[in-house]
Amino acid sequence: MIQLIWAIVNIATVLGLVIFCTKTASEIRNKISLSATLLFSFFALSFIARPSKEEKDKKFEFENRETKTQSLNHNNYFSNIVLEEDLLSKIELYANSDGENASSAMIRRTGFICGTRWSTVYIIINKTEKKNTFQYEVGGTRKWILLGIEVYSEFKDFKGSGEFKSL
Known part of the structure; x- marks a missing residue:
């Protein structure tokens, strides 16, 4: 049951981060420029964790x-x-x-x-x-x-x- 709650917290955190970055990118585009928005989006997306390259089943x-x-x-x-x-x-x-x-x-x-x-x-x-x-x-x-x-x-x-x- 704890793993289910932890999974929901993880999913909610990722969705919240995506929504925050989308709103921030929209405001950057309106106030600065499209190139600044693309640069922000690139750096924001680089923080998303990738699955590790560890051996899955040792x-x-x-x-x-x-x-x-x-x-x-x-x-x-x-x-x-x-x-x-x-x-x-x-x-x-x-x-x-x-x-x-x-x-x-x-x-x-x-x-x-x-x-x-x-x-x-x-x-x-x-x-x-x-x-x-x-x-x-x-x-x-x-x-x-x-x-x-x-x-x-x-x-x-x-x-x-x-x-x-x-x-």
């Missing part, structure tokens, strides 16, 4: 010496675990296994995510005694952003267990 590859020395194992297992779900968005853990150990994992965030950004810090996957089960620990940072400026940053930690299913 994939974590796990290095297993045992599996590298073994012959090719054609068993592939997959797991999808919902870490956090609210009214607007969902954070999910996707993990792959070769039958023995986890080979890779990725965190994906879907839904309406206006005004916040997720950054995965670490993913730890340990196999358990039961076949095709594992324990996971995931850590990351959610950044609350207003007009492209980070206002607040919170660390989130998820722990639990899951099960690999064959593809």
Whole structure:
């Protein structure tokens, strides 16, 4: 619910800024000239934040010496675990296994995510005694952003267990 309110605040702030700049540009045009209006508009629009060029979904590859020395194992297992779900968005853990150990994992965030950004810090996957089960620990940072400026940053930690299913 807080993310919905934050998204509305972000949208309202951007719309307010656009309306303010439009009115200001109109007054500049009436009082000075068209070229001054174009110059003001260029500088005003340059402050609009662009999406970062960060890797959207960072994939974590796990290095297993045992599996590298073994012959090719054609068993592939997959797991999808919902870490956090609210009214607007969902954070999910996707993990792959070769039958023995986890080979890779990725965190994906879907839904309406206006005004916040997720950054995965670490993913730890340990196999358990039961076949095709594992324990996971995931850590990351959610950044609350207003007009492209980070206002607040919170660390989130998820722990639990899951099960690999064959593809």
